[in-house]
Amino acid sequence: MVEGKTMKKSENLIELRHIKKCFDGNTVVTEDFNLEVKKGEFVTFLGPSGCGKTTILRMIGGFEIPTSGEILLNGEDISVLPPNKRPINTVFQKYALFPHLNVYDNIAFGLKLKKLAKREQDEKVRHALEIVDLEGFEKRSIHTLSGGQQQRIAIARAIVNEPELLLLDEPLSALDYKMRKEMQLELKNMHKKLGITFIFVTHDQEEALTMSDKIVVMADGEIQQIGTPEEIYNEPSNLFVADFIGESNIFKGRMVDKKKASFCGAVFDCVDDYEMGTVVDVVVRPEDIEITAVGRGQIQGKILSSDFKGTFYIVFVRSGKNEIEIHSLKNYPIGTTVGLYIAPDLIHLIPYDNSINHYEGVLGAYSEEKGLSVEFEDFSWEVKPEQIFPDATLSGGSLTGKNGQPIRTEGIRIEASFQPSVAQLSDDAKAGVVQGKIISFLYVGDHYRYTVRSKSEEDYVVDDEDLWNQEDFVSILIPQEKVTYRIIPIKSNDFI
Numbered sequence: 001m002v003e004g005k006t007m008k009k010s011e012n013l014i015e016l017r018h019i020k021k022c023f024d025g026n027t028v029v030t031e032d033f034n035l036e037v038k039k040g041e042f043v044t045f046l047g048p049s050g051c052g053k054t055t056i057l058r059m060i061g062g063f064e065i066p067t068s069g070e071i072l073l074n075g076e077d078i079s080v081l082p083p084n085k086r087p088i089n090t091v092f093q094k095y096a097l098f099p100h101l102n103v104y105d106n107i108a109f110g111l112k113l114k115k116l117a118k119r120e121q122d123e124k125v126r127h128a129l130e131i132v133d134l135e136g137f138e139k140r141s142i143h144t145l146s147g148g149q150q151q152r153i154a155i156a157r158a159i160v161n162e163p164e165l166l167l168l169d170e171p172l173s174a175l176d177y178k179m180r181k182e183m184q185l186e187l188k189n190m191h192k193k194l195g196i197t198f199i200f201v202t203h204d205q206e207e208a209l210t211m212s213d214k215i216v217v218m219a220d221g222e223i224q225q226i227g228t229p230e231e232i233y234n235e236p237s238n239l240f241v242a243d244f245i246g247e248s249n250i251f252k253g254r255m256v257d258k259k260k261a262s263f264c265g266a267v268f269d270c271v272d273d274y275e276m277g278t279v280v281d282v283v284v285r286p287e288d289i290e291i292t293a294v295g296r297g298q299i300q301g302k303i304l305s306s307d308f309k310g311t312f313y314i315v316f317v318r319s320g321k322n323e324i325e326i327h328s329l330k331n332y333p334i335g336t337t338v339g340l341y342i343a344p345d346l347i348h349l350i351p352y353d354n355s356i357n358h359y360e361g362v363l364g365a366y367s368e369e370k371g372l373s374v375e376f377e378d379f380s381w382e383v384k385p386e387q388i389f390p391d392a393t394l395s396g397g398s399l400t401g402k403n404g405q406p407i408r409t410e411g412i413r414i415e416a417s418f419q420p421s422v423a424q425l426s427d428d429a430k431a432g433v434v435q436g437k438i439i440s441f442l443y444v445g446d447h448y449r450y451t452v453r454s455k456s457e458e459d460y461v462v463d464d465e466d467l468w469n470q471e472d473f474v475s476i477l478i479p480q481e482k483v484t485y486r487i488i489p490i491k492s493n494d495f496i
């Protein structure tokens with residue numbers, strides 16, 4: 001037992017424990033970030049702009065201090081240690097080389113500060129240049145180098161100090177496509193040669209898939225999934241990951257039998273299995289759908305479009321109400337009716353996320369004239385007493401429970417929940433009960449699924465057929481009668 005624990009400790013170079021980071025007391029980047037990075041790993045933080053990748057990296061590098069939580073390096077807490085006291089070096093997006101110094105002096109800068117003997121400096125600079133494949137560049141001045149060469153010098157400058165950990169903050173984003181591809185492979189090779197730990201930040205999913213041992217997919221300051229590139233691509237743990245990594249068709253489905261799911265109007269054999277009746281989100285990659293002769297696939301549809309993309313065609317097929325994207329090696333004339341076949345092991349099922357659209361509210365006092373109201377963080381509305389107390393009866397203007405005792409509704413905490421499909425979006429701020437900004441959306445077969453964030457930072461998930469834009473300010477219509485309620489039981493420590 002103790003032995004196992006000791007082993008685990010020594011395997012991790014970095015551990016982030018319950019990291020919370022706020023800026024200016026109100027911008028909360030992350031609430032509770034936990035991560036372990038093993039020695040020698042190539043770990044990539046991947047996520048959309050603003051999700052907190054750079055902030056986490058900067059905390060590891062010592063350029064930001066966590067609001068709370070611990071950063072351990074080899075088991076020692078380094079959370080408040082200044083950057084130069086950490087065995088960590090960072091390569092930034094902008095190369096930040098000294099333009100007036102030549103390549104040698106740029107790379108040797110840190111070594112000179114450490115007052116290393118000239119011979120030792122020469123040897124270390126030569127070795128660093130060898131790693132980045134720029135042997136003999138010592139005397140070149142910075143302005144004679146291409147962007148890719150400058151970035152390599154920046155990397156050489158970081159590795160010459162022999163750090164245990166190299167942090168790379170979007171180091172390739174300023175390079176053109178071809179150079180970027182080349183540098184991706186070179187960085188991977190450098191990682192192998194050096195044998196040290198790399199943490200790399202990018203918002204480019206292809207880059208993350210190509211380079212990493214482990215990908216940490218982030219959204220909104222939270223880890224969505226940690227896994228190898230194959231795991232992240234083939235087994236996305238939620239719809240955000242499925243949508244963010246690669247192209248996906250997402251359909252709404254339901255388990256109808258053992259390893260059988262119904263979606264797109266047909267029943268498909270699957271490998272994943274959930275209890276019968278479970279609502280699932282079905283993820284199918286466009287390259288995993290085979291276009292067949294009519295009658296040979298599980299479903300059929302009509303070709304809507306077919307566009308050549310260099311090595312394959314992007315084909316859209318309408319099947320019932322669904323628009324399905326397929327990557328096909330063959331071209332198909334628009335309007336052709338075709339069959340579509342999906343092999344069981346290429347259908348990925350994600351159980352519907354039951355945690356969405358749950359909101360806590362507090363009941364007011366009941367009266368015959370005013371009825372029963374419930375106050376939520378964002379809005380309040382009237383509910384029918386029987387929606388919350390199905391066994392209650394109304395007598396003498398008050399609510400009476402099954403046991404004949406009057407029910408005191410005031411202060412009772414309840415949880416309201418609704419399905420995304422019952423709500424609707426409107427651009428009329430007064431039309432809905434709550435207003436907010438669209439922070440993300442997905443295309444789910446025949447409609448869009450929007451996440452709207454209110455002023456009080458509550459998220460509402462709404463299915464809507466219309467196309468809205470990210471950042472649109474919308475109001476949400478929630479039909480009161482479609483909402484289900486549950487009384488939140490009182491915990492014993494509520495009275496303490």
Ligand code: ATP
Pocket residue numbers: 023024027029047048049050051052053054055056203
């Ligand atoms: P990008 O890919 O665009 O660089 P990111 O995922 O790296 O994005 P961060 O740069 O970590 O995201 O930013 C996360 C959030 O923290 C953003 O809302 C950003 O505006 C905010 N933020 C970052 N640095 C500061 C700062 N010094 N002061 C206030 N807010 C900050």
